[in-house]
Structure formats: structure tokens, C-alpha cells
Amino acid sequence: MSVKQYLCGPCLVDKGEIVGVVYCRECEEPLCGHCKQDHARIKVSKHHKLVDFADVPPKEIHEFLKNLIACPNHEKQEVVSLCKDHDMSCCNKCAMADHRKCEEVKVLSDMVHDIKVDCTGLKTVLHDLQQQSESLLEHERKHEELVYEMKSKVVSSLQTVKQKLLNMYTQLENEVLSSIADKKKVIGEKIKTNNEQSRQFLNHIKQQLAFIENVEQFGTNEHVLLLKRKIEKESVCRLKSTVDE
Ligand SMILES: [Zn+2]
Ligand SMILES: [Zn+2]
Ligand SMILES: [Zn+2]
Ligand SMILES: [Zn+2]
Numbered sequence: 428m429s430v431k432q433y434l435c436g437p438c439l440v441d442k443g444e445i446v447g448v449v450y451c452r453e454c455e456e457p458l459c460g461h462c463k464q465d466h467a468r469i470k471v472s473k474h475h476k477l478v479d480f481a482d483v484p485p486k487e488i489h490e491f492l493k494n495l496i497a498c499p500n501h502e503k504q505e506v507v508s509l510c511k512d513h514d515m516s517c518c519n520k521c522a523m524a525d526h527r528k529c530e531e532v533k534v535l536s537d538m539v540h541d542i543k544v545d546c547t548g549l550k551t552v553l554h555d556l557q558q559q560s561e562s563l564l565e566h567e568r569k570h571e572e573l574v575y576e577m578k579s580k581v582v583s584s585l586q587t588v589k590q591k592l593l594n595m596y597t598q599l600e601n602e603v604l605s606s607i608a609d610k611k612k613v614i615g616e617k618i619k620t621n622n623e624q625s626r627q628f629l630n631h632i633k634q635q636l637a638f639i640e641n642v643e644q645f646g647t648n649e650h651v652l653l654l655k656r657k658i659e660k661e662s663v664c665r666l667k668s669t670v671d672e
Pocket of ligand 1: 436461463
């Protein structure tokens with residue numbers, strides 16, 4: 428209950444905010460010490476039931492109780508009887524207007540007279556239903572968990588497959604690259620050998636040309652003839668066959 432609800436109701440109208448000391452059930456408001464005295468003095472409120480704030484139900488419970496006993500047809504009337512013929516609760520107005528000829532109209536205060544209404548059976552039924560709905564919730568929770576687990580299992584096996592494929596790819600890549608490296612090495616050596624041979628061949632030709640130069644300059648015509656014959660016989664054939672190779 429909020430602080431506002433403890434303020435004296437009658438005083439709030441004309442005097443202002445004064446803290447209440449008791450609660451009047453009939454007026455449904457707190458009363459200050461002064462108003463409490465007035466209440467006891469005035470004839471109409473003399474018999475009002477004044478209670479401690481601790482005995483005042485919370486607002487929503489109070490409303491609930493009020494609605495529970497209110498007549499479904501007459502908002503301001505309280506239900507006083509049950510008509511078994513119509514299976515209806517009714518106030519005095521209803522009883523007079525609609526149920527005068529009904530055979531079984533029971534007055535509530537007679538029905539509960541001297542007995543405490545027992546809700547044990549109903550409570551048991553409700554508790555059973557509560558348990559059932561809780562176990563349904565639990566079942567669904569487990570179901571959800573299972574679905575979640577299934578998903579993570581699938582994800583993990585997909586990852587395993589992915590890893591295997593990646594490993595296979597890496598292996599393939601390594602094999603291809605190392606085979607290319609081997610071929611490159613072989614070809615490189617071959618090129619080196621060929622270059623060496625070409626260089627030797629070139630040197631040899633240059634040497635022959637130099638011989639011709641020198642013999643033409645320093646030798647006689649006979650020298651030139653002999654050299655020409657020698658080069659043609661020994662070298663040209665060999666050089667030609669080397670080039671062909
Ligand atoms: Zn007051
Ligand atoms: Zn009152
Ligand atoms: Zn009524
Ligand atoms: Zn009736």
C-alpha cells in the first residue's frame with residue numbers, strides 16, 4: 428500500500444494530508460484520530476468496522492474480493508444466494524425479479540453457516556495440473572536442448588570434413604609445387620650445359636677466324652691455301668654437325 432493510501436480520507440477533502448491511524452472497512456478509507464472519534468459519534472458510521480492497516484488487504488485483492496461478491500446483473504448489489512435451477516449467483520434484486528418461482532434457491536450465509544469451505548480437493552487438482560504443465564515445459568526445454576545439440580554436432584562434423592578437404596588440398600599443392608621445382612632444376616641444368624657448349628663453339632669459331640686473319644696478314648698464299656684446306660677438312664664439318672645437334 429502506498430503512503431497516499433494511509434492519509435485520512437475525510438481530511439483529504441477539506442483539511443489536507445493528515446496521516447490515518449485506522450482503516451474503515453465500510454468507507455474503504457483511512458481515518459485520522461480526530462475523524463475516528465467523529466466516526467464513533469455519528470449515528471450512520473457508529474457501527475462501521477475499524478481495523479488496523481495490517482488487516483487491510485492489498486488494493487488488488489480488495490478489488491478482487493469486491494468483484495467476486497458483486498452481482499453480475501446489478502453492479503452495486505452483493506450476491507446473497509445461489510439458484511441451483513438456473514446455476515446462477517444472485518443478489519436480492521435478482522432473487523425477487525427472476526427466481527421467485529425457482530425450487531432451489533440457497534442463501535449463501537446459510538450454506539456456509541458453521542462450516543469452513545474446504546478447497547483441499549480443488550487445490551490438489553490445481554497442483555496436479557501445475558505439475559503437468561511444468562513437466563510439459565521441462566519436456567519442451569529438453570527438446571529444444573536436443574535440437575540445439577543436434578545443430579552443434581552437424582556443425583562440428585562439417586568442420587571436420589572441411590579440415591580434411593583443406594589438408595588434402597595442401598598436400599596436393601605441395602606435391603605439384605615440388606614436382607615443378609624438380610623439373611625446373613633439371614631444365615636449369617640442361618640450359619647451363621647448352622650455354623657452356625654454345626660458348627665453347629663460339630670461341631672455336633672466333634679462333635678459326637683469328638687464324639685466317641693472321642695467316643692472311645703474315646703468311647704466304649700457300650699458307651692461306653693450306654689453312655683453308657685444314658679448316659674445311661677438320662673444323663667446318665665438325666662445327667656444322669654441332670650446330671645441327
Ligand atoms: Zn481526518
Ligand atoms: Zn466508515
Ligand atoms: Zn442482482
Ligand atoms: Zn432461478
